[in-house]
Amino acid sequence: MFKAPRGTSDLLPDKQKFSRHIESIASQLSSLYGYSRVDTPTFEDSSLFVRSVGEGTDIVDKEMYSFDDRGGDSMTLRPEGTASICRAYLEHGMHNFAQPVRMHYFCSVFRYERPQAGRYREHHQFGIEAIGDPDPSIDVEIIKFAHDLITGIGLNQINLFINSIGDSNCRPAYVESLKKYYETYRDELCKDCLTRIDRNPLRLLDCKNEECSQLSIEAPKSINYLCEECESHWESVLDYLKELEIPYTIDHKLVRGLDYYTKTVFEIQPKDVGGQSTILGGGRYDALIEQIGGRAVPAMGFATGIERLTLNLIKESVDIPDIKSPKYLVINVGDKARIRAIKIADQIREKGTGAMVANGTRGLRGQMRQANSLNVPFVIIIGESELERNELVVKDMATAEQNICSINDFMSAL
Numbered sequence: 001m002f003k004a005p006r007g008t009s010d011l012l013p014d015k016q017k018f019s020r021h022i023e024s025i026a027s028q029l030s031s032l033y034g035y036s037r038v039d040t041p042t043f044e045d046s047s048l049f050v051r052s053v054g055e056g057t058d059i060v061d062k063e064m065y066s067f068d069d070r071g072g073d074s075m076t077l078r079p080e081g082t083a084s085i086c087r088a089y090l091e092h093g094m095h096n097f098a099q100p101v102r103m104h105y106f107c108s109v110f111r112y113e114r115p116q117a118g119r120y121r122e123h124h125q126f127g128i129e130a131i132g133d134p135d136p137s138i139d140v141e142i143i144k145f146a147h148d149l150i151t152g153i154g155l156n157q158i159n160l161f162i163n164s165i166g167d168s169n170c171r172p173a174y175v176e177s178l179k180k181y182y183e184t185y186r187d188e189l190c191k192d193c194l195t196r197i198d199r200n201p202l203r204l205l206d207c208k209n210e211e212c213s214q215l216s217i218e219a220p221k222s223i224n225y226l227c228e229e230c231e232s233h234w235e236s237v238l239d240y241l242k243e244l245e246i247p248y249t250i251d252h253k254l255v256r257g258l259d260y261y262t263k264t265v266f267e268i269q270p271k272d273v274g275g276q277s278t279i280l281g282g283g284r285y286d287a288l289i290e291q292i293g294g295r296a297v298p299a300m301g302f303a304t305g306i307e308r309l310t311l312n313l314i315k316e317s318v319d320i321p322d323i324k325s326p327k328y329l330v331i332n333v334g335d336k337a338r339i340r341a342i343k344i345a346d347q348i349r350e351k352g353t354g355a356m357v358a359n360g361t362r363g364l365r366g367q368m369r370q371a372n373s374l375n376v377p378f379v380i381i382i383g384e385s386e387l388e389r390n391e392l393v394v395k396d397m398a399t400a401e402q403n404i405c406s407i408n409d410f411m412s413a414l
Contacts (some may be wrong), residue, residue: 007113007121009307018310019124021320023106025152026126033145035104035128040084042108046074051291052083052260054200063111077110081127081303082260082285083292089131090294099132100299109305118308127282127303131289134298136233139264139284140240146280146302147246150268153309154318155279161251162241162266164234165202165222168287171262174225175201185215202255221252230263237264256281260288264300270312279312280304326354329376331367333383341382344392344407351414371397380410 004010011019030037046066053059065077078084085103088094094101109125128145130138143160150158166174178201182189186197190209197204205216226234241248248266256265265283282302289297313320328348332341341357348355356374358367364381371379381393392410395402405413 005121007115009120015310017320017323018313019306020323021313022126022153022306022309026104026106026149029145029149029152030104030128033102033128033141035102035130035145038085038088038103038105040078040081040088040105040107043075043077044084044087046076048083048087048292049076049079052086052288053080054260059111063113065110065112078107079111080109081105081107081125082129082288082301085127085129085301086131086289086292086294086299089297090289090292095132095295095297097132100130100138101132102128102130104128118305118311120307123308124306125303126306127301129299129301131299132297134286136236136264137240138300139233139237140244142282142300142302143241143266144244144246146266146268146282146304149304150280150309153313154320155270155309155312155316157271157316158279159269159271160246160248160266161254161269162237162248162264163222163251163254164226164230164237164263165255165261165265165283166226166230167262170225170227170230171222174220174222177220177225178202178204181219182215188212188215205253205255216253219253222255223250223252233263256283260285260291262286266302270316279308324354325375326356327376328353328355328378328380329358329367329371329374330355330380330382331358331364331371333364333381334387337382337384337387340387341380344380344382347411348414351411353414 046064049064050060059079064079067075069075085105089101104127106124106126108122110122112121113119115121128142130142143162147160165171179197182193182197182201182204186194188211189197190207190212193204193207193209193212196207204212205219207213207216223234254265254267255261261283263284263286266281267278268280269278280302282300284298284300286298287296288299289295328345330341330345332338345355345357356376358370362370368379377397379395379397381395386392390407391404392407393402393404394410
């Protein structure tokens with residue numbers, strides 16, 4: 001018997017209301033903030049992600065789904081959304097648009113990693129990107145958007161963590177200091193962190209190994225190494241957050257998992273939970289477009305996983321409205337009545353109201369049980385006698401009240 005591949009899942013009808021709810025709030029906010037939708041291909045040239053995400057990251061080294069196509073080109077299923085958006089920005093000359101270009105996306109993301117709660121090998125993301133403006137007000141706009149999204153879907157017990165990791169001017173001195181600190185503890189580091197010291201030192205702070213995590217507490221802090229420009233940017237971000245009354249915590253270990261981040265980085269987590277519980281994360285990536293072949297263009301964005309948000313909505317018992325089922329179920333008794341029932345249901349749908357036809361091979365009682373299981377508000381009953389009089393019976397399933405009316409009058413009332 002076939003099953004969904006490990007690390008993937010089927011989104012069945014009873015869970016659809018959560019993802020639809022998240023997507024609805026995200027779309028509404030995108031409209032309010034002026035972020036237009038962009039859809040990019042599911043797979044891209046592998047080198048796009050190697051150059052943007054960075055060699056030495058877990059994504060590139062361990063998690064990408066890469067393959068050679070029939071033309072011999074190396075392709076990779078999208079492991080994250082930002083690189084593709086930046087590639088589209090370059091390819092379509094969006095630098096000629098009014099800046100910043102504000103975009104949002106919904107997409108599938110593929111990473112070969114150990115499946116766990118809220119993390120799958122194929123999962124779904126919502127993200128936004130603002131490309132073309134270096135001002136710290138953009139950082140705060142995106143953080144506020146993220147805050148509005150998480151609270152808007154119903155999650156209010158959250159923490160916002162922020163940090164600044166500087167840029168290419170000031171980060172080298174910080175990285176050197178970080179390497180010196182960890183070199184003194186080389187014997188206590190996990191296997192991955194021994195590699196990270198030389199290849200990707202910032203990721204030392206992001207290690208989830210308990211001993212490595214303890215070492216990171218006393219590690220050098222990036223905000224103590226910021227150059228004048230980065231420090232000014234950082235202080236402006238904090239001032240704007242205070243002005244908007246958005247509570248935050250500075251987390252000196254926060255670096256995010258991708259190489260392309262610069263200056264502001266942030267995450268949102270549920271309260272009293274840490275580590276792998278991050279439900280949204282993002283930051284500024286002013287060097288990314290240059291890394292993939294364009295000129296330097298400042299940019300900022302975030303992404304969040306739909307499955308991770310859904311788990312938290314369920315955990316917090318957030319009341320999500322059910323997806324509305326059709327208003328009417330047309331119950332029919334007899335072959336002629338079934339033919340007419342199909343026509344009546346079609347006429348109801350043409351008027352913009354949901355309707356289904358009950359299983360006419362069942363008797364009246366069986367069709368009423370079907371109505372209860374489908375949770376429809378009303379049933380329409382039509383049999384041979386109703387056909388002769390051109391009438392139908394409308395039953396309110398909540399009150400059990402029944403009314404008889406002509407088919408023409410019913411359609412006019414709709």
